[in-house]
Amino acid sequence: MIRADKNEYFPISVVLLDDYTGELVSGQTVYYDIRDADTDDPLSPPIDGTVPESVVEAGIYTIVEKIPTAGEYIIYTTCSGFVSNTEEIIINEENIYELTKQIRHYNISVEDVQRTNVISTASQTARNVPLNQTDYIITKIKLDTDPDWSGTVASGIVYAHYRTDTDLVPYKMGDDGL
Numbered sequence: 001m002i003r004a005d006k007n008e009y010f011p012i013s014v015v016l017l018d019d020y021t022g023e024l025v026s027g028q029t030v031y032y033d034i035r036d037a038d039t040d041d042p043l044s045p046p047i048d049g050t051v052p053e054s055v056v057e058a059g060i061y062t063i064v065e066k067i068p069t070a071g072e073y074i075i076y077t078t079c080s081g082f083v084s085n086t087e088e089i090i091i092n093e094e095n096i097y098e099l100t101k102q103i104r105h106y107n108i109s110v111e112d113v114q115r116t117n118v119i120s121t122a123s124q125t126a127r128n129v130p131l132n133q134t135d136y137i138i139t140k141i142k143l144d145t146d147p148d149w150s151g152t153v154a155s156g157i158v159y160a161h162y163r164t165d166t167d168l169v170p171y172k173m174g175d176d177g178l
Contacts (some may be wrong), residue, residue: 006094016059017059031048032051051063074086114133126168134160140159
């Protein structure tokens, strides 16, 4: 099985072997056709054609292709006089590498917001938040390509919970306590 992201190039390789000699067979025309795995229908527009022979090794045929839509597909490869072959391919909706780049340490902002108000809110009272200690943490994630934090991909708040209002360190982080 092949797994790739949308519009990511992946290889299609075919090896033609002579059944009697076990040697690679050169000079053949190999065809490929990528179809929907559920319906076996051709794609629209179709992704098909011939697989050129490798310049490195005679009898090995390779091409790279890409699919613009997420889903499950089957690649059929055929050559007259040889057994046809199929390969399953899954195309991911999101590019895993791009998602990974977003969570690099320089794309994550963590802000410690302390309680500075003398009169506590209902949430601060329920969580026993001491004055001048962490009330909550704001986490923001930006795109790798964004130069600043004006637009974020994701953000969230995690609230600090203290056992007593004299503790200096929270014992857990979680919801707002209400």
